[in-house]
Amino acid sequence: MLSYAAFFFLVFVSAVAVFLSVQGQELARAQNAYAQEIAYGLADSVHTAFVAGPGFSQTLSLPRDILGRPYSVSISRSLDASSAATGFVYVEWQSGGKSAVFSAATVTSDYQPVLDGHGFVRLEQDGKMEFIVIDATQNRPLNISNRAGAIFLGEG
Numbered sequence: 001m002l003s004y005a006a007f008f009f010l011v012f013v014s015a016v017a018v019f020l021s022v023q024g025q026e027l028a029r030a031q032n033a034y035a036q037e038i039a040y041g042l043a044d045s046v047h048t049a050f051v052a053g054p055g056f057s058q059t060l061s062l063p064r065d066i067l068g069r070p071y072s073v074s075i076s077r078s079l080d081a082s083s084a085a086t087g088f089v090y091v092e093w094q095s096g097g098k099s100a101v102f103s104a105a106t107v108t109s110d111y112q113p114v115l116d117g118h119g120f121v122r123l124e125q126d127g128k129m130e131f132i133v134i135d136a137t138q139n140r141p142l143n144i145s146n147r148a149g150a151i152f153l154g155e156g
């Protein structure tokens with residue numbers, strides 16, 4: 001009788017382990033899909049501001065988190081004005097104890113931050129690149145505007 005109980009307990013534990021593994025993979029896939037939606041949505045909004053020309057302004061509402069995980073959005077801009085290494089939107093969050101990133105390309109342009117006292121929009125430098133970082137966890141509206149051909153990002 002004990003051997004039957006041990007066998008069924010082993011089968012039960014194995015089934016739970018497989019279920020938890022599949023659930024973790026599905027959660028990671030869903031987080032990546034949500035980050036992809038955020039990155040492409042912001043990239044499209046930046047592209048719209050660029051194409052619409054000077055005077056365009058749009059206010060966006062970014063989600064506070066990615067399925068319960070805090071995240072940040074950054075847009076790259078090069079310190080070298082002749083470089084075409086600008087125009088990438090990065091969404092970064094913590095998933096499964098490690099950092100996960102999704103990126104989407106957008107137009108190469110002159111990006112300018114509109115800094116505020118809340119740290120919602122800030123400027124960070126990494127080598128020859130600068131990043132306009134947006135802290136989405138603050139749940140503030142983001143304004144994207146085109147002023148004389150430059151794309152400005154700041155609190156809405």
